[in-house]
Amino acid sequence: MQHDPYLPISLNLKDRACLVLGGGPIALAKLRPLVEAGSTVLLAAHNPIKEIADLLDNNKVIQASLPFGSRDFEGILLxxxxxxxxxxxxxxxSLAKxxxxxxxxxxxxxxCDYFTPAVVRRGPLKIAFSTGGAAPALARNLRQKLERLLPHRLGELVESARKWRPEVQRRLSPTAQKEFWNRLFADTSLQNICDEGTHIDDCIEHLISSQSTSVEAKGKVWLVGAGSGNADTITLQALKLLEAADVVLHDALLDPTLLEYARRDARLIAVGKRCGKASTTQTFINKSLANFAEQGHRVVRLKCGDPFIFGRGGEELKYLQARQVPVEVVAGVTTAAQAAAEELVPLTYRGKARRITFMTGATSKSLPEDRPQWKALLDGGTVAIYMARLGLQENMDSMIEAGLAPDMPAMLVAGLGSSERVSIKATISTLAIQSANxxxxxxxxxxxxxxxxxxxSQNEFAPCPAESSSLRQWA
Structure with missing residues (x-):
């Protein structure tokens, strides 16, 4: 990567002299931020447009002469x-050099000796985007996206924080101060504080009082669905919670990119479960969630798919409720929905399927073995089988034995969201054979x-002979 010689800095331009060459709309766009910053602006132009002429008439901009003379540059900063x-x-x-x-x-x-970045302003808060002149349009697009995300009253909150800082230092211990500022600016509360009609000072006073009077601040647990596949499938709500978390207990199959959104000081704990491999016990997970929350932490249990669809979220919720730990659940895109979307196959269809059944291929040892009523489930319905490798051949055979047509469409998706992703479209009579590898x-x-x-498309789900069992993969 080429060395970048540009240092991002913020300049105090109050009463500093700056010169602008030009009198059209581009010059006007460059003039306005300089005037707003309190700079002494000199304008060099023959026929400035009306908006610039108005600034000259109001003495907000000073006319400079053209052509330039060497004395015109005395005291100019930029x-x-x-x-x-x-x-x-x-x-x-030449004269600038x-x-x-x-x-x-x-x-x-x-x-250029410097570049003017695209800036998002919220009072004293300024966020700048610069590409070093390489792609100004990209910087503008990023600015526009952030403009939509940041509350408009965020600047007021920053000003209030400045005003309240001495009071926070006086009333709270150093540890409590850190927790106070984290709570004040956490994504989960920021939007509420900045809502129109909210008295920001009252919110800050309440937060200080609650922080100073609580002996053991009780935290909270969020059971969060991360979606299925890559990091792009996580919801905005889930992403905000991940970014604000103190502790994250995450599944092993998550896209590692997701964890990069966690705070640098957040504690990340892998608690994955893999069939046939050493796994973290559910008892350990339950206790860890409760213990961290009772220590005052914001805890996110980050799960693949949806917490309540084969994610053991119900067990975690019940345990946390029994220990009276505050808990919320954030839904995620479940694997069946994501796989269907990526493969362009509908799960319901008017006149064909009016219901969906979610089930697992494996049966818990704590339950008696059951034999699904395939005929009832698949007449006018769709079945989604999670953890489907176990008993795949037996399940497909039993569907045919139940009277279902051997050419009923069936699809297998393995490794959804990974580089090893495999998708096979077949029928219930051929799927097990075609997926053997x-x-x-x-x-x-x-x-x-x-x-x-x-x-x-035609023949996409057509039966294939046993000897043609090569995988069909869609990357």
Whole structure:
């Protein structure tokens, strides 16, 4: 990667002299931030547009002479060339270099000593995006996205924080101060505090009082569905909670990219369960969630898919309720929905399927073995089988034995969201044979039902001979 010589800094321009060359709309866009910053702005232009002329008339901008003279540059900190007076650009570059003045030339990065970033402003809070002149449009797009995300009253909150800081230091211990500021600016409370009609000072006073009077601040647990597949499937609500968490207990099959959104000082604990491999016990997970919350931490239990669809979220919720630990559940995109979307196969379809059954291929040892009523489930329905490798052949055979057509569409998706992802579209009579070479370590889902083939291309779910058992993969 090429060395970047540009240092991001914020300059105090109050009463400092800055020069702008040009009198058109580009110059106007560059003038306004300088005027707002309290700079003494000199404008060099022959025929400035009306908006700039108004600034000159109101003495907010001072007219400079053209052509330039060497004395025109005395005391100037930085200069901007809008490109609207091209006959004088070379002179400006030469004199700026001679007088050690920082120069920005619009759309000509080779003649720039500095770049003006795209800025999001919320009072004293300023967030700047710069690409070093390489892609200004990207910086603008990022600014626009952040503008939509940040509350408009965030600047008021920052000003209030400045005002209340001495009071916080007086009333709270150093440890309590850190917790107070974390709580004040946590995503889970930030939007509420910045809502219109909310008295920010009252919220801060209440937060200080609750922090100073609580002997043991009780934390909270969020059971969060991370979605299925890659990190893009997590919901915005779940992502905000992950970013604010003190402790994250996460599944082993999660996209590692997700964990990069956690705070650097957050504690990350892997509590994965893998069939046939050493796994973290559910008892350990339950106790850890409660213990961390009772120590005052914000705890996120980050799960693949949805917490309440084969995610053991119900057991965790029941345990936390018994210990009177505050808990919320955040839904996630379950594997069946994500796989169907990626493969363009509907799970319901008018006249074909009006219900969906979620089930597992494995049966808990604590329950008696059951034999699904396949005919009842699949007549006018779709079945999604999670952890489907165990007993796949037996399940497909029993569907046919139950009277279902051997050519009923069936699809297997293994390793959803990973680089090893495998997808096989077949029928209940051929799926087990065609999937024989799928790696055993990949988590596997099977979908069965007539609705799957409604939007498929011709012969996509057609039966294949046993000898043609090569995998069909969709990356």
């Amino acid at each position: 200069a901007i060339d809008s490109g609207e007076e091209p006959a004088h650009s070379q002179s400006l570059r 001679t007088n050690n003045i920082l120069l920005n030339t619009v759309d000509q990065p080779e003649f 799928v790696p055993n370590h990949l988590p596997t889902l099977v979908l069965v039902g007539d609705a799957l083939a409604e939007c498929a």
